Amino acid sequence: MNEQNLFKRLLADDRGGQALLASLAVIAVALPILNLVVPASSALHVSTYTVALFGKYLSYALLALALDLVWGYCGILSLGHAAFFALGGYAIGMYLMRQIGDRGVYGNPNLPDFMVFLNWKELPWYWHGFEHFWFAALMVMLAPALLAYLFGWFAFRSRVTGVYLSIITQALTYALMLAFFRNEMGFGGNNGLTDFKDILGYSLQSNATRIGLFLASVLALALGYLAARYVVCSKLGRVVVAVRDAEDRARFIGYKTESYKLWIFVFSAVLAGIAGALYVPQVGIINPGEFSPLNSIELVIWVAVGGRGTLYGAIAGAILVNYAKTYFTGALPDVWLFALGALFVLVTLFLPRGIVGLLRRRRMGKTAPTNLVNSL
Amino acid sequence: MHTPLTFWRHLRIAATLLLIGAALAPGYSARAADATSPPNLADVLRGLTVSSFMQKKAASDALANVDDPRTLVLLKALLSGHLYYRKSDKQVLVLSPSGDAYAVRDAVSGKLLGSSDKDGLTKITINNQMRGSLREAIARRSLYSKDRRVRLAAVDEMLDNLTPHAVGLLRTMRESEKDPAVLAKIRTGLALADLNHGSDAQRLAAIHVLAGGMNQTARNRLRGLLRKNPDGGFVEGNATVRAAARTALASIERRIEFYTIVQTGFFGLSLGSVLLLSAIGLAITFGVMGVINMAHGEMMMLGAYTTYVVQLMMPSHIDVSLFVAIPAAFAVSGLAGIIIERGVIRFLYGRPLETLLATFGISLFLQQLVRTVFSPLNRAVESPSWMSGSLQINSALSLTNNRLYVLIFALLVFAALQLVMKKTALGLQVRAVSQNREMARAMGVRTGWVDAMTFGLGSGIAGIAGVALSQLTNVGPNLGQSYIVDSFMVVVFGGVGNLWGTLVGAMSLGVFNKVLEPWSGAVLAKILMLVLIILFIQKRPRGLFPQKGRGAEG
Numbered sequence: 070m071n072e073q074n075l076f077k078r079l080l081a082d083d084r085g086g087q088a089l090l091a092s093l094a095v096i097a098v099a100l101p102i103l104n105l106v107v108p109a110s111s112a113l114h115v116s117t118y119t120v121a122l123f124g125k126y127l128s129y130a131l132l133a134l135a136l137d138l139v140w141g142y143c144g145i146l147s148l149g150h151a152a153f154f155a156l157g158g159y160a161i162g163m164y165l166m167r168q169i170g171d172r173g174v175y176g177n178p179n180l181p182d183f184m185v186f187l188n189w190k191e192l193p194w195y196w197h198g199f200e201h202f203w204f205a206a207l208m209v210m211l212a213p214a215l216l217a218y219l220f221g222w223f224a225f226r227s228r229v230t231g232v233y234l235s236i237i238t239q240a241l242t243y244a245l246m247l248a249f250f251r252n253e254m255g256f257g258g259n260n261g262l263t264d265f266k267d268i269l270g271y272s273l274q275s276n277a278t279r280i281g282l283f284l285a286s287v288l289a290l291a292l293g294y295l296a297a298r299y300v301v302c303s304k305l306g307r308v309v310v311a312v313r314d315a316e317d318r319a320r321f322i323g324y325k326t327e328s329y330k331l332w333i334f335v336f337s338a339v340l341a342g343i344a345g346a347l348y349v350p351q352v353g354i355i356n357p358g359e360f361s362p363l364n365s366i367e368l369v370i371w372v373a374v375g376g377r378g379t380l381y382g383a384i385a386g387a388i389l390v391n392y393a394k395t396y397f398t399g400a401l402p403d404v405w406l407f408a409l410g411a412l413f414v415l416v417t418l419f420l421p422r423g424i425v426g427l428l429r430r431r432r433m434g435k436t437a438p439t440n441l442v443n444s445l
Numbered sequence: 446m447h448t449p450l451t452f453w454r455h456l457r458i459a460a461t462l463l464l465i466g467a468a469l470a471p472g473y474s475a476r477a478a479d480a481t482s483p484p485n486l487a488d489v490l491r492g493l494t495v496s497s498f499m500q501k502k503a504a505s506d507a508l509a510n511v512d513d514p515r516t517l518v519l520l521k522a523l524l525s526g527h528l529y530y531r532k533s534d535k536q537v538l539v540l541s542p543s544g545d546a547y548a549v550r551d552a553v554s555g556k557l558l559g560s561s562d563k564d565g566l567t568k569i570t571i572n573n574q575m576r577g578s579l580r581e582a583i584a585r586r587s588l589y590s591k592d593r594r595v596r597l598a599a600v601d602e603m604l605d606n607l608t609p610h611a612v613g614l615l616r617t618m619r620e621s622e623k624d625p626a627v628l629a630k631i632r633t634g635l636a637l638a639d640l641n642h643g644s645d646a647q648r649l650a651a652i653h654v655l656a657g658g659m660n661q662t663a664r665n666r667l668r669g670l671l672r673k674n675p676d677g678g679f680v681e682g683n684a685t686v687r688a689a690a691r692t693a694l695a696s697i698e699r700r701i702e703f704y705t706i707v708q709t710g711f712f713g714l715s716l717g718s719v720l721l722l723s724a725i726g727l728a729i730t731f732g733v734m735g736v737i738n739m740a741h742g743e744m745m746m747l748g749a750y751t752t753y754v755v756q757l758m759m760p761s762h763i764d765v766s767l768f769v770a771i772p773a774a775f776a777v778s779g780l781a782g783i784i785i786e787r788g789v790i791r792f793l794y795g796r797p798l799e800t801l802l803a804t805f806g807i808s809l810f811l812q813q814l815v816r817t818v819f820s821p822l823n824r825a826v827e828s829p830s831w832m833s834g835s836l837q838i839n840s841a842l843s844l845t846n847n848r849l850y851v852l853i854f855a856l857l858v859f860a861a862l863q864l865v866m867k868k869t870a871l872g873l874q875v876r877a878v879s880q881n882r883e884m885a886r887a888m889g890v891r892t893g894w895v896d897a898m899t900f901g902l903g904s905g906i907a908g909i910a911g912v913a914l915s916q917l918t919n920v921g922p923n924l925g926q927s928y929i930v931d932s933f934m935v936v937v938f939g940g941v942g943n944l945w946g947t948l949v950g951a952m953s954l955g956v957f958n959k960v961l962e963p964w965s966g967a968v969l970a971k972i973l974m975l976v977l978i979i980l981f982i983q984k985r986p987r988g989l990f991p992q993k994g995r996g997a998e999g
Contacts (some may be wrong), residue, residue: 146798189831227983230740232737232797235981236933243930244975362930366805373802406813413806417799 079298085381085425086298090291097287101280120283121351122395126388127286128348131293133371133387134380135308135340138297139376140369142306143333144313148365149238152245153213155359157342158349159249160212162262163196164205165273165375166349168429169266182264183257193255202269209346211340216330217338225334230316239362246360261356262320268350286347290384293340300336309333324371352363370409373416376423388422454532480699486511487553490519490537494530498572505575509582517586517595518553524579528552529566538566581610581747587928588614593624600630604637604662609664633660640666649689659701659841663806667694668906674720709959711917716989717955718855719917720909721948723928724935725862726903731936733899736790737801740808741932742925744904747781748774748911749920750815767912782904786897794896812922814913823921832916849912858909859948865902866944875899932980940988950989954978 103115139145169177175185198204252258271278310317312326320326349355375386397405488678492504522528522539530537538550587599603611620627636651670681670690695970727741752770793800835845866872874895877885939950961970
């Protein structure tokens with residue numbers, strides 16, 4: 070089978086990826102069983118809260134994967150990637166808002182509560198269509214893609230690179246945050262979108278729906294990983310790496326480097342949008358805080374901790390750092406920002422290749438190959 | 446040239462006060478302290494401590510005629526019921542509420558005797574007749590006060606309530622008044638009076654006078670002339686007067702519009718000065734080392750908190766605290782900068798993106814440090830008395846002192862930095878390293894040392910910016926974060942490694958933002974600014990004033 074071959078080819082030389090997919094398969098089977106079958110009194114029982122938490126980590130992992138594609142493979146340090154994540158989240162949030170129907174506080178069948186509150190008489194034009202799931206699902210991908218395309222087209226064409234590009238991406242997400250904070254934008258202003266009731270007719274409160282969303286996250290991450298791996302292994306992926314290492318040389322050889330960068334940037338934005346769409350129903354809220362520059366930068370540290378340019382490293386980093394965050398903010402809330410700050414400094418100083426780099430170096434002994442030395 | 450002069454005067458006063466170590470009491474006691482026990486003020490006051498209103502009236506009239514600067518304050522205290530006497534020795538006291546108790550001052554010397562409640566004190570009561578004559582006396586004394594601001598305020602108050610008596614006072618005052626601003630106010634008042642009661646010729650002349658000013662009362666009066674009765678006819682019968690009023694009103698409004706534009710410009714420059722202060726340190730570190738210091742905002746935060754701590758240490762010398770805080774903030778932030786450079790950034794040269802992440806970590810760390818040490822809440826930094834208030838140029842244009850001083854301060858910092866960069870050995874080495882690091886090293890410049898010093902200098906200036914910011918906004922752990930994106934925009938817009946670019950960039954962004962604000966709202970103006978800068982970068986990736994020469998390629 071052709072597909073079989075493709076699958077084998079993608080993972081043949083990728084032990085990290087094999088381990089990742091294997092562990093994803095394990096938790097996809099184990100967690101639902103431990104949640105639904107094992108009785109609540111048992112020590113092995115996994116609460117629905119934990120399932121949702123894992124679902125959240127997995128959507129973060131998909132976001133980290135998206136950033137790793139542009140940062141690790143193309144050298145574009147985007148400090149605004151959470152903007153694409155939030156856009157995807159808003160798109161699904163709008164669908165969920167429309168699903169509430171007349172069950173809101175004001176009982177208005179057409180308008181979400183916050184619009185009634187603002188005395189709006191009818192739905193703004195850009196809210197039309199979001200009552201259909203397929204439309205919202207399309208928008209989850211199209212909205213981030215469009216933003217990434219416009220932004221990338223301008224930025225890459227005029228050859229804005231390095232720290233300049235990082236700062237503009239940060240300004241982009243900052244501007245979006247300010248915009249979404251405005252009530253007039255029609256996205257719920259400060260409070261964002263929340264109070265969701267159900268998705269595709271299933272109640273968001275029920276265990277089964279939670280498990281379903283969790284499985285969807287597992288599936289999306291696995292497919293996302295394979296897709297990213299496919300891109301990286303393709304000829305396009307090689308050119309992208311060439312652009313990262315020597316953009317001028319790649320250009321002189323005859324590649325239109327800006328097209329390659331634009332393509333990978335848009336693809337990454339779509340992945341981030343899907344991650345956002347999985348995230349929002351599981352946490353039950355989306356607000357402009359998701360656009361804050363701090364979120365985007367935290368995302369960068371996930372990837373840096375895991376090890377950039379490896380894909381599975383980014384996923385491991387996202388899950389590890391977020392697990393630590395959940396633990397610290399629960400147990401020692403004051404310490405978390407100290408720990409995060411120290412993490413930034415220590416990882417950049419001592420672990421430029423992240424945990425994956427550390428493991429590889431240990432496996433290969435003292436003879437660290439040159440291609441692992443920092444190339445940015 | 447009025448402003449710099451007052452600034453220097455304040456500076457001199459502050460320095461003198463610092464030298465003699467005098468406790469800074471409010472103006473009242475300071476003014477009273479220079480003349481010790483004048484002839485008969487105490488005797489006149491003693492005349493007030495009787496119960497007969499007849500005698501009290503005589504005493505208050507006598508008080509009104511005592512030629513002493515203190516009497517105005519005492520007359521006002523008497524009118525507002527703040528004048529008391531001690532039952533035991535009939536000493537007259539001025540009480541002013543402070544917190545739950547009252548601050549008690551001796552009426553003659555103005556010395557602060559401490560705070561107390563009203564036990565053992567009797568209020569000096571007054572009747573309506575006295576009240577009337579007191580008001581008149583206060584008005585008269587204010588009108589002839591030596592302080593032009595007191596005179597201005599007195600005339601201003603009269604404009605709202607033009608009794609025939611007040612008009613008479615104004616008329617006599619017109620003869621002797623020298624100050625042009627006060628004189629203009631008096632003319633406005635007399636013109637308003639003429640407009641009410643004069644002949645047609647007088648009224649036309651009055652309208653002509655009013656057209657030259659921008660007084661709010663005058664505008665309302667002119668508008669009143671153009672109003673219609675319910676039956677459709679004009680309130681004002683005379684068509685010539687109406688036409689004159691219409692042109693006068695139009696010319697007043699044109700002038701007000703002009704001053705509104707000037708005011709917007711000032712607000713823009715003020716915002717620009719804040720941007721300049723926050724961006725200028727960044728311009729140095731970014732320009733010289735190509736290092737993005739995400740902790741730059743936190744250096745500003747450290748400066749602002751240093752101001753707070755300095756004020757805590759010298760609570761009774763708030764007026765001079767800023768002059769201590771500026772060098773202290775420079776030292777604290779500069780030192781922090783050097784430590785960061787030696788401890789972290791040194792190892793990351795040539796890896797700008799990594800530096801960005803590491804310094805971001807440092808910024809998180811510092812924010813949390815401040816939260817732990819001080820508290821997550823905003824801290825109140827007091828403004829010295831000379832920073833409060835505003836410079837009233839005319840009724841349509843007033844410039845708040847704190848913004849004015851920050852603007853001047855920003856320009857001074859800029860000039861000082863230019864001097865350091867152009868005239869000192871350090872500046873020369875810094876420029877050399879920023880243009881061509883390798884060559885500079887080959888010529889014997891210790892680039893490591895220059896890097897540390899540059900970083901210290903840039904951070905120190907951020908600290909100074911923090912002192913200025915503490916006077917304009919809240920001092921909290923997030924102070925730095927809110928400026929970091931803006932200051933990067935300024936540096937990127939102005940062009941890296943060029944201080945003039947930073948100046949022009951900051952000022953034009955500030956003005957542009959304030960011009961946009963009225964028709965788009967503050968948030969949208971900011972968004973538009975960001976979008977415009979993003980588009981601008983596309984056109985000119987190296988900013989308004991790109992660095993020239995070989996260094997520019999690197």
